[in-house]
Amino acid sequence: MENNLPYAQSLDAQDPLAPFRNEFLIPEHKGSQQIYFLGNSLGLQPRRTQARLQEVLNAWAQYGVEGFFMGGQPWLQYHDTLTAPLATIVGALPHEVVVMNQLTVNLHLLMVSFYRPQGRRRKIICEAKAFPSDQYMFETHVKHLGFHPEEVIIEVGPRVGEHTIRTEDILQAIDQHKDELALVLWGGINYYTGQLFDMSAIAKAAQAAGAKVGFDLAHAAGNVPLQLHQWNVDFACWCSYKYLNSGPGAIGGVYIHERYHHDPEIHRFAGWWGYQKDTRFLMQKGFVPIPSAEGWQLSTPSLLLYAAHKAALEIVSEAGWDQLQQKRKKLNDWLWFLLEDLEKATGGAAIEFITPREETARGCQVSMLMLRDGKQLFDQLTAAGIMVDWREPNVIRLAPVPLYNTFEEVWRFVDTLKKLIEQQVK
Ligand SMILES: Cc1ncc(COP(=O)(O)O)c(C=O)c1O
Structure with a gap:
């Protein structure tokens, strides 16, 4: 795996479930689609629900x-x-x-x-x-x-x-x-x-x-x-x-x-x-x-x-339960690959991951214990249209899901978080 945007986009291009995103109504933020990682809280509305x-x-x-x-x-x-x-x-x-x-x-x-x-x-x-x-x-x-x-x-x-x-x-x-x-x-x-x-x-x-x-x-x-x-x-x-x-x-x-x-x-x-x-x-x-x-x-x-x-x-x-599971694993492995890169880049001083890293001990959700001003980072992510959730006293939870989230969204989230943490340190 490579930590860059073209690589993320290539994963989306190969994803057989990519068309299923269009089955959902993605909420907007300032005129573009939110990066919605709150499927662990309230999953998004399928277009066909109304029908x-x-x-x-x-x-x-x-x-x-x-x-x-x-x-x-x-x-x-x-x-x-x-x-x-x-x-x-x-x-x-x-x-x-x-x-x-x-x-x-x-x-x-x-x-x-x-x-x-x-x-x-x-x-x-x-x-x-x-x-x-x-x-x-x-x-x-x-x-x-x-x-x-x-x-x-x-x-x-x-x-x-x-x-x-x-x-x-x-x-x-x-x-x-x-x-x-x-x-x-x-x-x-x-x-x-x-x-x-x-x-x-x-x-x-x-x-x-x-x-x-x-x-x-x-x-x-x-x-x-x-x-x-x-x-x-x-x-x-x-x-x-x-x-x-x-x-x-x-x-x-x-x-x-x-x-x-x-x-x-x-x-x-x-x-x-x-x-x-x-x-x-x-x-x-x-x-x-x-x-x-x-x-x-x-x-x-x-x-x-x-x-x-x-x-x-x-x-x-229609997506197929087995196919969904394959994508969930891939999407989550991608997220963890990028998070481990972020951990190295920030010297482990900003975040402690409390979700187990082993594939058999986690699902879509990752919970991050924020070691510095986590609430500020959470507010900045929200302001950037990246929807994760905050649990007192200092945990950010997020859950990219296989039906409507993309590899690019995961990359954009980690990239934005990294930049925000770097700004905090300056
Ligand atoms: C683990 C768990 N149990 C129970 C509940 C409560 O569910 P409900 O409000 O549908 O009764 C929730 C809600 O998020 C939950 O996450």
Whole structure:
């Protein structure tokens, strides 16, 4: 690799996925397209989202409630168009995936099914400094069951002086608490550090300890390859507004291993939309679940949110999940190559990278601990139309994504940052 603009442009010229950028609406800055590296926060709007929403609005206008049964895409079957592409993305069987609610709501619902404290076995292992919503979910959920959070929640964090959590420490904590462990609920990728966890190893260790295991995949779904079924994960959930480009507050996704679909021992909070499909409209007493992940649905589906999700998933399918993964790796390797050059040029005095460098321990996101006036650099990048994000007290996060970011954008970002750091030192 060579650190120069023509080389970056040559990578774009060879990129088979380059045309997919045009599938998205790129926000502008002073009349030109922004360099948008916030796909880890809110993915960009696909051009076709409007058309998919319009189709639902048209069916509503034309058929009223009959839209559930009529039109090109009857609403009653709309859900099926989402689960097949999602199953590929998360490595599940299609009937193990359901699209419903939003992430924090789904975390609570899955806790109902998979956190079943009994006797001594009532502890939960989770990441220290998980995303706040997860922390609030744990705290309030265990309080609701009559426990003190500090008695049942075990947080595993980085060692002193380190930023990321060692797999060996997670596995050791699981083993240490194996007689009292009910659940391991971990993140796929940490929102702050960008660390990708070894989900396969965590799942294996949790189950060997006799606990259930689940993952919050907010930062992993649509970002890195997942094999939830093969890893034998019990359950997982994610949001669709980041790497899945389905819009602000997009509908979330859930995976539930098929072994639970017929299990009468599994509790759940039910609603009519999870009721067996062929007899749902008989409106009878006594809940009979659909024998698939769909049996966890509660409410009438949100068709407009489905439509936005469909638009985004269509693009992933057209690009091809494997091709997307190849580009993600290439784009990220390119970013790291340039960042390491920058690190050498600045003598390591300006930035400490907290995202692991190994390819197997990261996705699209890179988190940089800014050692000098990072907020000033962040403001200058924003003023230059380069959109990254700032996390207190001193971290810049960015995530070039394969569907709409380019190798040239990555080069321009690192080049601009280098010049800004050099100006700071003068
Ligand atoms: C790791 C993680 N968990 C939970 C959430 C909360 O998701 P929601 O607001 O969709 O419930 C987020 C949001 O970004 C997140 O990153």
